[in-house]
Amino acid sequence: MYVYIDGEIKKAGEARLSVFDHGFMYGLGLFETFRVYNGHPFLLNAHMERLEASAEELGIVFRYEREMVMEEIQQLLDANGLHNAYVRYNVSAGPGDLGLQTTPYLDPVIVIYMKPLPAAGAEPIQKDALWLQLRRNSPEGRERMKSHHYMNNWLAKQEMKDRPEAEGIFLNEQGYAAEGVVSNIFWRRGNTLYTPAVDTGILNGITRQFVIQLAHENDYIVEKGYFLPQDIEAAEEMFVTNSIQEIALVRALEDRYFPSCSAAQLLHSRYREERETK
Ligand SMILES: C=C(O[C@@H]1C=C(C(=O)O)C=C[C@H]1N)C(=O)O
Numbered sequence: 001m002y003v004y005i006d007g008e009i010k011k012a013g014e015a016r017l018s019v020f021d022h023g024f025m026y027g028l029g030l031f032e033t034f035r036v037y038n039g040h041p042f043l044l045n046a047h048m049e050r051l052e053a054s055a056e057e058l059g060i061v062f063r064y065e066r067e068m069v070m071e072e073i074q075q076l077l078d079a080n081g082l083h084n085a086y087v088r089y090n091v092s093a094g095p096g097d098l099g100l101q102t103t104p105y106l107d108p109v110i111v112i113y114m115k116p117l118p119a120a121g122a123e124p125i126q127k128d129a130l131w132l133q134l135r136r137n138s139p140e141g142r143e144r145m146k147s148h149h150y151m152n153n154w155l156a157k158q159e160m161k162d163r164p165e166a167e168g169i170f171l172n173e174q175g176y177a178a179e180g181v182v183s184n185i186f187w188r189r190g191n192t193l194y195t196p197a198v199d200t201g202i203l204n205g206i207t208r209q210f211v212i213q214l215a216h217e218n219d220y221i222v223e224k225g226y227f228l229p230q231d232i233e234a235a236e237e238m239f240v241t242n243s244i245q246e247i248a249l250v251r252a253l254e255d256r257y258f259p260s261c262s263a264a265q266l267l268h269s270r271y272r273e274e275r276e277t278k
C-alpha cells in the first residue's frame with residue numbers, strides 16, 4: 001500500500017515522521033476518517049471543515065482547499081488501484097522543541113492513509129452492543145476533537161476483544177449514555193429518535209450530523225440530551241453510526257433484543273441514495 005505524506009506518494013514502509021513531531025510527542029494531531037464510494041469521498045467538506053476548526057483551536061495552521069484535497073485523494077487512490085476505500089486524512093502538528101509550545105504550528109505534516117473496502121452494500125450492517133466498564137473520558141478541550149488521543153477508545157476496545165464485531169457503548173463519568181468505541185449511538189421510541197448531546201463529551205460525528213438531517217427530512221423528532229442506560233434498554237430499536245460502518249442496526253444490547261429496525265432501514269436507504277454524490 002502507498003501513503004501520501006508531505007506532498008509525496010510513498011510506499012507505506014518508507015514513509016517517515018520526525019521524532020520531534022508534536023503529534024507524536026504530545027498527541028497534537030487531528031484526523032478525519034471517511035469513505036470513498038466508487039471514487040467519491042463522501043461528505044468531504046463536512047469532514048475537512050471539522051478538521052480545520054479543530055486545527056485552529058490547536059494553533060495548527062491548516063486551511064482546507066477542496067480541489068487540492070480531492071487531487072491528493074485521487075493520486076493516492078490511483079497509486080493504490082482503489083475505487084472504494086477507507087481513508088484517514090491526518091494532520092500532525094509538525095516538529096517542535098522538547099516541551100510544550102505556545103506559538104502556532106506553522107509546518108504541519110499531512111499524511112493520508114488508505115485501505116481497501118468492498119463496494120458498499122445495499123443493506124445496513126448489523127451489530128451487537130455491549131455496555132463498557134470503562135467510562136468515556138472528558139474531552140481534552142471545550143468539545144471533543146478527533147485528535148490522536150484514542151487511548152480511552154483503545155482501552156475500551158480491549159474489553160471487546162472476545163467480541164470484535166460488537167460495539168462497546170460508553171457511559172460518561174456522570175453515568176449518562178455517551179457513544180460507542182468508534183461510533184455515535186441512536187435509539188427510537190415511537191416517532192422520536194434519541195441521541196446523546198455533544199455536551200456529554202462525545203465526538204460530534206459527521207455521520208451523526210447527517211443522520212439527524214435525514215431524520216428531520218423524514219419527519220422523525222430528534223431529541224439530543226442526557227440519558228440513562230435504562231432509557232436505551234426500553235427502546236424499540238437502536239443503531240450506531242460512523243463514516244465507515246454507515247448506519248449499523250443493533251440487534252441486541254447485552255441480552256436485550258430490539259424488536260424493530262424500521263428507522264435504521266429507512267435512514268440507511270436515504271444514506272445509500274446520497275453516498276456517491278454528497
Ligand atoms: C479510529 C479511526 O476511525 C474511527 C474508526 C472507525 C471504524 O473502525 O469503523 C470508523 C471511523 C472512525 N470513528 C481511525 O483510525 O481511522
Ligand SMILES: Cc1ncc(COP(=O)(O)O)c(C=O)c1O
Pocket residue numbers: 033146153179180181182183184202203204205206207208241242243244
Ligand atoms: C469516538 C467516536 N465517536 C464517533 C465517531 C463517528 O464519527 P464520524 O461519523 O465522523 O465517523 C467516531 C469515528 O470517527 C469515533 O471514533
